[in-house]
Amino acid sequence: GQYAMIPTQNKGLCTQCDVNVWIVSSNGNLEIKWCKGCKNFRPWAAFGDKGLATKCVRCRERQREKYAAQKEEKDKKKAAKKM
Numbered sequence: 438g439q440y441a442m443i444p445t446q447n448k449g450l451c452t453q454c455d456v457n458v459w460i461v462s463s464n465g466n467l468e469i470k471w472c473k474g475c476k477n478f479r480p481w482a483a484f485g486d487k488g489l490a491t492k493c494v495r496c497r498e499r500q501r502e503k504y505a506a507q508k509e510e511k512d513k514k515k516a517a518k519k520m
Contacts, residue, residue, distance in 0.1 A: 456491065472496055 474496025
């Protein structure tokens with residue numbers, strides 16, 4: 438049969454391979470997907486309800502927290518200017 442090489446880096450990976458779910462069959466089926474946040478393959482289950490997302494649940498949560506902190510800082514600066 439034909440086997441695909443699973444890269445350790447995303448460099449040179451086409452967009453299709455970048456977003457697809459990879460099925461690894463050795464002793465059982467393992468479904469993995471590239472996370473653009475971790476920059477690593479993660480189990481497909483790590484993407485939660487949004488299996489087609491580009492980032493796993495952990496990275497999406499971290500991004501959400503970072504955005505909220507930046508927005509809060511921006512709002513504080515805006516309020517300080519009004520005084």
